Amino acid sequence: MMSEISRNGHSGSGQPGRIGIGLELDDIHLKILEILRENGRISVAALAERVGISRANAYTRFEALRADGAIKRFTAEIDHGRAGLGITALIFVTVRQQMWKQFRAELARMPEVEYCAITTGQHDAMIQVRVADVAAVHTMVTDRLANIPAVKATETVFILDEVLRRPYVLPGDGRQAARQARRPAPSEERDDVPLGKMRFVGAAEGRAALRKDD
Amino acid sequence: MMSEISRNGHSGSGQPGRIGIGLELDDIHLKILEILRENGRISVAALAERVGISRANAYTRFEALRADGAIKRFTAEIDHGRAGLGITALIFVTVRQQMWKQFRAELARMPEVEYCAITTGQHDAMIQVRVADVAAVHTMVTDRLANIPAVKATETVFILDEVLRRPYVLPGDGRQAARQARRPAPSEERDDVPLGKMRFVGAAEGRAALRKDD
DNA sequence: GTTGAAATTAGTACGAA
DNA sequence: TTCGTACTAATTTCAAC
Numbered sequence A, B: 001m002m003s004e005i006s007r008n009g010h011s012g013s014g015q016p017g018r019i020g021i022g023l024e025l026d027d028i029h030l031k032i033l034e035i036l037r038e039n040g041r042i043s044v045a046a047l048a049e050r051v052g053i054s055r056a057n058a059y060t061r062f063e064a065l066r067a068d069g070a071i072k073r074f075t076a077e078i079d080h081g082r083a084g085l086g087i088t089a090l091i092f093v094t095v096r097q098q099m100w101k102q103f104r105a106e107l108a109r110m111p112e113v114e115y116c117a118i119t120t121g122q123h124d125a126m127i128q129v130r131v132a133d134v135a136a137v138h139t140m141v142t143d144r145l146a147n148i149p150a151v152k153a154t155e156t157v158f159i160l161d162e163v164l165r166r167p168y169v170l171p172g173d174g175r176q177a178a179r180q181a182r183r184p185a186p187s188e189e190r191d192d193v194p195l196g197k198m199r200f201v202g203a204a205e206g207r208a209a210l211r212k213d214d
Numbered sequence C: 001g002t003t004g005a006a007a008t009t010a011g012t013a014c015g016a017a
Numbered sequence D: 001t002t003c004g005t006a007c008t009a010a011t012t013t014c015a016a017c
Helices: A027-038 A044-051 A055-068 A100-108 A134-145 A171-181 B027-038 B044-051 B055-068 B100-108 B134-145 B171-181
Strands: A071-078 A087-095 A113-119 A125-131 A151-165 B071-078 B087-095 B113-119 B125-131 B151-165
Touching: A027 A044, A027 A055, A027 A071, A027 B071, A044 A055, A071 B027, A087 A100, A087 A134, A087 B113, A100 B151, A113 B087, A125 A134, A134 A151, A151 B100, B027 B044, B027 B055, B027 B071, B044 B055, B087 B100, B087 B134, B125 B134, B134 B151
Parallel strands: none
Antiparallel strands: A071 B071, A087 A125, A087 A151, A113 A125, A113 B151, A151 B113, B087 B125, B087 B151, B113 B125
16 A cells, blocks of 8 residues: 655665666666556567567566566556546655654555655655645644654645656666766866856755745 | 646636546546556456456446546656666756746756656745766756756755655545544544644745744 | 467457346 | 457467577
């Protein structure tokens, strides 16, 4: 029903970008993932044809990806509006230290939470909820979240529009990006970028005052 | 490759929580969606059995849900760490008014962006990116985002851990919530909830100063 | 890693309740 | 509408190459 999902870390391997311990993923594996994230119901036979390998090979790789955990599961994307959950909100939560375990346990009991991530910055966690109406957000925050001792403070914003959601970003996309963006060729490095535009918010700096910069 | 996804609004219907114009979704439809979001590759035959309807009926409903758009697509969930994208970050963007169109167009050209939503509050949009290493986040923000005229300012936080992701929240979950949480047993109703804990950030208030409340 | 043939399963059509 | 059945097409499995 609810799923703990993998940490961002690389299971011990210190090298960022390094492929995980299990399978070595080659280009064909990545192409399979790319097709599967667009169409999770494609038959393995059709997959083999699109990738340009034999069916037996496709079955082997498909199973390997599943077994290795590179593919975690297959899922259907639902239109929430049509399913009666027209309101999406983000709730940024400040958690009392040493009460994370309780916070997580409570989260698991809230089915309207679609996503929760621990973040650096001003807050400690961001949760995304889907509910039927604005009142439900209010109820959720004031009745449920605020009653959790682990929750020190919350800040809620509403999502007005979801501009894009990609099924899942893959390294292949990065290569495309590198091509498209043709990155920071040291020579043509742009130094006219207005530095005041950007801000990186680390964990320590987090609770510090937030200046407004517009 | 990239997909515009539906607005939060209810396509004209003013009633929040109301099912969209197309299909009337009954309990069986919702049960089908519930199964499909857990296992997007289940066969329609197996689906029929689990729901307790005939195979023919299952095919009809399955197709109807697809045609109606209640099911938008099927996708595979990838383990990003294993795929070489170990870093996830959230970038909050302040967008110059009347340059939204440009902003969206540029977003479409950034494959490392997995999700983008327009929000109320201090910022105008939140984008989630997946990249190989921390340096790539820096490059993304300073070289790509900052060079978009539509982008007035950004604020970046890193995701340290993704605590939970549910495939998709459905109204049925709400019912469960009501049951599970069955919470405020009037006797143990807590009226000592510190109101200062919560903050709702509307669009207008947005750019106002942000006090620190810890 | 590939191909081809057998076994199984999926998808369609249609009449009856 | 929904169900049950029969029919056709496709997929998966498994063998040998």
